[in-house]
Amino acid sequence: MSAQTAGKFVSRRIRWDVIGSYLVMIFFALLYIGPILMLVNTSLKTMPSFMKDATSLATELHFENFREAWVKANFPQYLLNSIIYTVSATTIYILTAVFVAFPIARGYVKYSGVILTLFVIALFLPPALIPQFQLILNLGLYNNPIGYIMLFLVNPIGIVILVNYIKTIPKELDEAAAIDGCGYARFVWSIVLPLIRPAIATVIVLHAIGIWNELIAPTIYLTSKQYYPITRGLIVFQGVYGSNWPTLAAAVLLLTLPMLVLFLFLQRYIVSGLTAGSVKG
Amino acid sequence: MSYHFGRGWSKLTPYLLLLPGLFFYFLISLGPSIATGFFSFTDATGIKGAPIRWIGLDNYREFLFMGRASLDNLDALKRTLIFSFVVTTVQFTLGLIVALIVNQKLKFTNIFRTIYFMPVILGVVIQGLMWSLFLYPLGGPVAKFLALFGMRSEFLGGQPTEAFAWVIFVQIWANLGITMMIFIAGLQTIPSELYEAARIDGANTWQVFKNVTWPLLTPSVNTNLLLNAIGSLQAWQLFLVLVGYRNGTQVLGYLIYATGFGQTSGSVTTSFRQGYAAAASIVLFLLVLVIGLTLQTFLQRREKRILG
Numbered sequence: 361m362s363a364q365t366a367g368k369f370v371s372r373r374i375r376w377d378v379i380g381s382y383l384v385m386i387f388f389a390l391l392y393i394g395p396i397l398m399l400v401n402t403s404l405k406t407m408p409s410f411m412k413d414a415t416s417l418a419t420e421l422h423f424e425n426f427r428e429a430w431v432k433a434n435f436p437q438y439l440l441n442s443i444i445y446t447v448s449a450t451t452i453y454i455l456t457a458v459f460v461a462f463p464i465a466r467g468y469v470k471y472s473g474v475i476l477t478l479f480v481i482a483l484f485l486p487p488a489l490i491p492q493f494q495l496i497l498n499l500g501l502y503n504n505p506i507g508y509i510m511l512f513l514v515n516p517i518g519i520v521i522l523v524n525y526i527k528t529i530p531k532e533l534d535e536a537a538a539i540d541g542c543g544y545a546r547f548v549w550s551i552v553l554p555l556i557r558p559a560i561a562t563v564i565v566l567h568a569i570g571i572w573n574e575l576i577a578p579t580i581y582l583t584s585k586q587y588y589p590i591t592r593g594l595i596v597f598q599g600v601y602g603s604n605w606p607t608l609a610a611a612v613l614l615l616t617l618p619m620l621v622l623f624l625f626l627q628r629y630i631v632s633g634l635t636a637g638s639v640k641g
Numbered sequence: 642m643s644y645h646f647g648r649g650w651s652k653l654t655p656y657l658l659l660l661p662g663l664f665f666y667f668l669i670s671l672g673p674s675i676a677t678g679f680f681s682f683t684d685a686t687g688i689k690g691a692p693i694r695w696i697g698l699d700n701y702r703e704f705l706f707m708g709r710a711s712l713d714n715l716d717a718l719k720r721t722l723i724f725s726f727v728v729t730t731v732q733f734t735l736g737l738i739v740a741l742i743v744n745q746k747l748k749f750t751n752i753f754r755t756i757y758f759m760p761v762i763l764g765v766v767i768q769g770l771m772w773s774l775f776l777y778p779l780g781g782p783v784a785k786f787l788a789l790f791g792m793r794s795e796f797l798g799g800q801p802t803e804a805f806a807w808v809i810f811v812q813i814w815a816n817l818g819i820t821m822m823i824f825i826a827g828l829q830t831i832p833s834e835l836y837e838a839a840r841i842d843g844a845n846t847w848q849v850f851k852n853v854t855w856p857l858l859t860p861s862v863n864t865n866l867l868l869n870a871i872g873s874l875q876a877w878q879l880f881l882v883l884v885g886y887r888n889g890t891q892v893l894g895y896l897i898y899a900t901g902f903g904q905t906s907g908s909v910t911t912s913f914r915q916g917y918a919a920a921a922s923i924v925l926f927l928l929v930l931v932i933g934l935t936l937q938t939f940l941q942r943r944e945k946r947i948l949g
């Protein structure tokens with residue numbers, strides 16, 4: 361690898377560059393792990409102990425905070441809502457996206473270049489906040505889970521990623537399948553879909569994370585507590601328990617840990633989604 | 642391109658199946674984006690059934706030229722530019738340095754990469770709450786660290802400029818990993834033969850970077866600069882979580898949200914003025930457009946010069 365050769369070149373004499381590299385890496389790592397450690401430590405403390413010394417080690421292991429956070433933050437309900445929103449919107453989105461991306465990539469519809477450009481343009485357009493709100497309001501879908509889910513049926517970057525990936529699949533496949541009597545819908549569904557699985561996974565992961573972490577839409581569109589997703593729930597909880605950091609830290613941690621575990625499994629999909637197209641320019 | 646799956650009416654199948662996705666896109670995204678322009682000339686409120694009147698350029702006039710409020714707006718605009726400039730340059734520079742370091746053939750670099758990238762999945766709420774705690778002014782970790790040097794800070798609750806600076810810090814912290822990953826992807830496309838050739842020619846580390854790495858990294862440089870500049874002009878969610886709608890810290894994105902959907906915090910109360918907010922959206926859009934296009938033109942010229 362490139363870096364190896366560059367490394368060897370310098371390292372013959374002193375390994376200061378290696379030592380320096382590790383120092384920088386460790387410094388940055390502390391900035392990232394520090395806040396999580398603080399969260400863990402605080403979540404195990406009692407309120408008086410936190411008031412006395414915020415950073416002292418939690419010797420009392422006050423696990424009660426987690427139970428309290430779970431119940432008082434109304435976690436089960438909010439989590440369930442978040443899961444429903446994320447799963448349903450992502451499923452509908454990906455189903456429609458494949459049937460948008462495939463004919464565009466293949467040129468099976470007229471003006472496919474123009475359609476693709478329309479999707480790319482969206483990345484630069486003004487925030488659609490106000491008209492979107494007027495739309496949902498006038499459709500009678502304000503403070504309504506269906507209206508909320510509708511907001512997440514669009515993701516232009518996902519279309520671009522899918523189109524680029526589909527283009528790598530040889531066109532001869534279409535011909536061969538068609539000669540064998542395979543219909544269009546079945547071809548896309550049972551032959552293309554399995555072939556573009558890596559791209560699908562990337563788009564699903566990116567889209568789902570976006571919905572799961574969304575904060576603005578629920579503050580605008582959902583007023584009833586029973587519809588809150590976990591992000592809004594956590595902000596409301598902070599408003600009430602803002603000064604009670606041990607309980608709040610436990611609540612944040614309850615949400616952070618599963619995400620971190622998930623992250624270890626999904627990392628490569630997120631990376632490939634975020635770096636898609638960046639190399640070619 | 643020729644279509645193989647049937648003739649006649651069945652040729653329409655792709656169009657039919659494309660329709661739902663395209664429909665949602667127009668309804669939810671493209672349509673509303675364009676309609677923002679229309680709403681910016683009206684006095685729309687967020688109340689259902691209330692009549693919407695055409696008021697021409699009044700919103701823009703009020704936003705830019707009328708009284709104290711417009712001065713606050715211009716301050717927010719200036720702050721947006723500062724925020725974007727600092728975030729873009731610092732995140733770009735640090736991202737490049739970190740990418741170069743973790744891209745070396747050293748042990749554990751994978752673990753470090755993962756650690757820096759981690760906030761991406763956590764989202765603004767967790768990112769923000771984590772840092773609210775880490776920046777706890779009464780004896781939190783950072784407060785104690787500063788105390789070692791005889792310094793103290795109110796952090797997010799302190800002077801507006803101070804709170805603003807900390808939001809910039811957290812914004813960079815949260816997104817550094819993305820910039821780093823894009824640079825790493827670029828670094829890995831540079832053929833190792835080039836490094837070997839440079840080494841044989843007797844180039845030192847700096848010369849290798851300047852003459853091999855930097856020019857060949859151009860695509861990633863372009864992507865990162867554009868993404869960071871446009872993204873940071875529109876970013877404001879961390880302000881909501883970290884400081885709320887506070888005078889002296891607002892950026893345009895937050896202002897749009899607050900005027901459009903009502904925000905109360907301390908002495909500042911805003912109502913649902915959606916026409917006005919739409920006008921502010923257009924101002925932000927023009928800012929993004931001008932900066933984005935200028936940057937794009939500059940980057941393309943540079944790319945032509947370097948890569949031919």
